[in-house]
Amino acid sequence: MNSLIFAVLLFLTGIYCILTKRNLVKIILGITISETGLCLITSLIGNTGGDNKKIAEMISFVILLTGSAVTLIAIAISVRLYEKYGTLDVSEMKKLKG
């Protein structure tokens, strides 16, 4: 049970990072932290032995796989944004409004 609470806390830490940080790198780090938390939650809940263990592994694998693809694209776009704006601060990127 304690480990489950820790996993949920890890997930919430990531969400907190995404919501409050202004630097894009920190936001992307928040995304990866949340992913790790989700993987931990999956393994802890799903691991009830037997066939279920395999499915829990599969879900964790999917989370990591899609998460890494998303992180890759996010980093690529941040690099381009840095080239255009000269900063990674999201509060400076305000071309779209209304």
Place this chain on the structure above:
Amino acid sequence: MHMLNFLSFFVIAPFIGSVLVALTGKFNEKFAKAIFVAVSLFLASLSLSCILVTKDFGIIVHKTSAILSPLYRIPLILDGFSTFMLVVSNVITFFIALFSPQYMAKYTQRWKFYALFLLLVTGMNGVILSGDILNLLICLEAASIASYALVAFGTEKEELEATIKYLIMSTVGAFFIILGIILLYCITHTLNMALMSSMLKCQENGPLTILAAIFFIAGFGIKAALVPFHSWLPDAHQSAPAPVSAVFSGILIKILGIYAIVRIMFNVLGITSFISTILTSLGIFSILFGILYAAGQRDIKRMFAYSSISHIGYIALGFGIGTKLAILGSLLHIFNHSAMKSLLFLNSGSIEYSTGTRDMDKLGGLRTKLPITGITSLIASLSISGIPPFGGFFSKLLIIVGAVMSGNMLVAFIAVLGSMITLAVFANFQRNVFFSSIKEEFQNIKEAPMSMKASMLALSILCIFGGLLLLPQFSGCFLGQAGDALLNCSKYANAILGKM
């Protein structure tokens, strides 16, 4: 039933097409373009043939062969609702695909656009056909990842900013969906949706199930851009190239958002009064806020984007009311809104192609210079505002009558009010862009090329005749089946479990 293996073509064909385009596009762009249009045409005709198949065979279950996926055979399921969504998405995609090559001429490295577009189609078809909730998540993420790259295609300041906003919000949405899936898995110990549904029926709706429902609504709500989760949509729609905005508004938000939410709520969790209240209230807020924001916009694409939020609200409202009439109205509205909003975004692309601007204040009097764009956008505007002979009128009418019959007078009133404001907003758009006197700098502009005109005309025909789907000859085998699949929740699970 080995002759029915064609279901996997919906996912395999665009995927192979995407890989082929990615490999050869650099050297031979014409070949890439040909593959792109041919695959879309193939999928459109295949999806139309699905109507006949569901009429004859009912629900079809197909497991991918052991060669393709040796560890785990993914179930693909075709029932009335998935047939309906397949037809809508693939037919509209074909017309958009016909439009895109000419429009994309101003961009470099167009083959990347074709490859990503086909990947997006792969993901969307996968979401529709998947009978397994984890596979649904994988296809949803595949479509989302392709769509991030498509929004950022121009790599200018606006595009990149819109993409990073969309990416972060959509990823958080995916986290909620994953949490919902983990909770459901924890309760039922399976990932198969039919099995899940039959297991959930045996037990009372515990707190965990309700929590899972809330996670799903939040997650898919972000993907569907329902108010209050909508803030990514106007930016993404405004910045993306016109064909991408057309796919986004016409199909993507309906499949990744509405289809997934409705499939899980109606066929897996079972619709309760709690869930339908949430859907109805999200719908009302979306209708009002979307159209009020749209009224204040000067950029035509941003205005269309806000209007999309409002119309997604109508669709969610119909499903939330949940009577047979309202569900039929929502399904018809999915069809009509796909046709008319894709058409409007293609019109905006054509206007931008000819004049180079999208600002309503700078445009004017284009009716004489762009006759086809003018007449098709007039049809789409009339249809979206709900003027009688056009398709949009019938679907809105069904949703509003459904609301009145279920006793929700306030809901019906807000739906009518939203429709009236829509009429005002689109009349204003027509007056500013097409009807006022022509500006000096637009004296020498030319109409868009043939393929763009053809796809706009075809979509406008769908807009005009959308209401005909309600005729008993058509609705029996197309709309009616989709509605039945949703109304008989238990039939879905039993039929699939019987055939597995």
